[in-house]
Amino acid sequence: xTTITPTLAATEQPLHFHATRKAAAPSVDARQQAWPVAEVQxxxxxxxxxxxxxxxTVHREHHDATEMELATLLSIKTGGCPExxxxxxxxxxxxxxxxxxxxxxxxxxREAVLGAKAAGASRFCMGAAWRAPNDRDLEKVEELVRVxxxxxxxxxxxxxxxxxDQAQRLKGAGLDYYNHNLDTAPELYGDIITTRDYxxxxxxxxxxxxxxxxxxxxxxxxxxxxRAGRAGLIAQLANLAPYPESVPINHLVKVPGxxxxxxxxxxxxxxxxxxxxxxxxxxxxxxxxxxxxxxxxESTQVLCFLxxxxxxxxxxxxxVTGNPDVEADRALLQRVGLKTRHTFNA
Ligand code: SAM
Ligand code: DTB
Ligand code: SF4
Numbered sequence: 001x002t003t004i005t006p007t008l009a010a011t012e013q014p015l016h017f018h019a020t021r022k023a024a025a026p027s028v029d030a031r032q033q034a035w036p037v038a039e040v041q042x043x044x045x046x047x048x049x050x051x052x053x054x055x056x057t058v059h060r061e062h063h064d065a066t067e068m069e070l071a072t073l074l075s076i077k078t079g080g081c082p083e084x085x086x087x088x089x090x091x092x093x094x095x096x097x098x099x100x101x102x103x104x105x106x107x108x109x110r111e112a113v114l115g116a117k118a119a120g121a122s123r124f125c126m127g128a129a130w131r132a133p134n135d136r137d138l139e140k141v142e143e144l145v146r147v148x149x150x151x152x153x154x155x156x157x158x159x160x161x162x163x164x165d166q167a168q169r170l171k172g173a174g175l176d177y178y179n180h181n182l183d184t185a186p187e188l189y190g191d192i193i194t195t196r197d198y199x200x201x202x203x204x205x206x207x208x209x210x211x212x213x214x215x216x217x218x219x220x221x222x223x224x225x226x227r228a229g230r231a232g233l234i235a236q237l238a239n240l241a242p243y244p245e246s247v248p249i250n251h252l253v254k255v256p257g258x259x260x261x262x263x264x265x266x267x268x269x270x271x272x273x274x275x276x277x278x279x280x281x282x283x284x285x286x287x288x289x290x291x292x293x294x295x296x297x298e299s300t301q302v303l304c305f306l307x308x309x310x311x312x313x314x315x316x317x318x319x320v321t322g323n324p325d326v327e328a329d330r331a332l333l334q335r336v337g338l339k340t341r342h343t344f345n346a
Contacts, residue, residue, distance in 0.1 A: 221266065294323055
């Protein structure tokens with residue numbers, strides 16, 4: 001399969017499944033505290049040494065700062081997606097040269113899971129280019145989830161919108177995490193995607209949560225948003241009650257043919273700040289340094305680790321674009337002195 005080469009180069013409106021400070025009942029669970037956008041923006045605006053110190057303090061209170069989770073990603077159904085997400089190479093609305101494929105078989109998926117396990121991944125995430133799965137698709141995905149669980153890895157998938165019943169079925173198959181990103185701040189959403197709205201995303205997250213599946217939800221940085229836009233995204237995530245167990249912070253991968261291909265480069269330190277603020281506002285979550293590492297220099301990645309990122313995608317490919325080579329990642333983790341499940345179970 002081809003790997004696509006990328007180009008080089010606030011709101012406080014209450015929404016359903018969104019806790020405002022007023023609505024939040026006094027709670028024994030510190031995870032339920034709400035974050036006004038202005039407070040999140042104030043964190044983003046801190047001098048970097050102060051922000052990093054706060055992020056590292058929170059990170060160490062809740063995690064072993066020398067551990068890194070490795071998750072491997074597999075596109076089980078690529079391309080031909082009817083949605084018009086402006087960043088995405090798999091949308092039929094953009095001429096990116098990504099061909100639509102059929103869904104992978106359980107045998108193909110097992111082979112990929114075995115490879116990921118042998119390379120040291122502890123979590124396996126399957127992505128499909130759907131607006132929402134139909135019931136026949138879902139039955140096949142349930143079988144694929146069982147393949148991952150048979151091999152002893154944590155199972156995650158990202159399939160688009162889910163109904164409550166579909167979420168229950170995935171839970172029954174053993175799914176550990178469901179990834180469904182809010183992607184950007186509510187007020188910017190309509191500039192990036194027109195075929196669904198923010199509330200659709202929140203509804204699916206609600207169904208996932210109700211089914212007892214861990215929520216994986218984050219967004220994309222570098223789509224032309226301001227700091228206020230990044231604050232709006234982080235506040236939305238941090239105010240989910242409870243906030244997601246897993247928060248992917250993606251850097252936009254600029255793919256030729258997508259409307260965002262010519263977006264201006266973001267200062268890498270703005271990306272690092274966003275990771276740090278995600279860590280501070282969602283202390284117990286896995287903060288995942290996700291798409292865009294291939295285009296990032298290693299020092300920026302290390303700053304993200306120091307800002308509290310404790311999970312990466314591991315494997316030479318994301319869905320259709322490239323990721324750093326496994327050997328390069330192993331060498332980087334070793335140079336920084338980070339342990340993975342492989343090393344901390346050894
Ligand atoms: N179709 C499903 C959906 O949108 O929820 C699942 C797959 S979709 C590719 C998963 C996520 O990948 C998106 O929500 C977005 O955050 C991320 N993504 C897609 N294209 C990207 C790009 N070019 N750069 C960074 N992240 C991207
Ligand atoms: C997430 O937040 N990032 C991953 C995963 N969830 C599914 C996807 C990144 C996609 C990057 C562009 C591509 O290769 O299609
Ligand atoms: Fe489809 Fe998901 Fe890509 Fe949007 S991000 S076009 S929903 S595959």
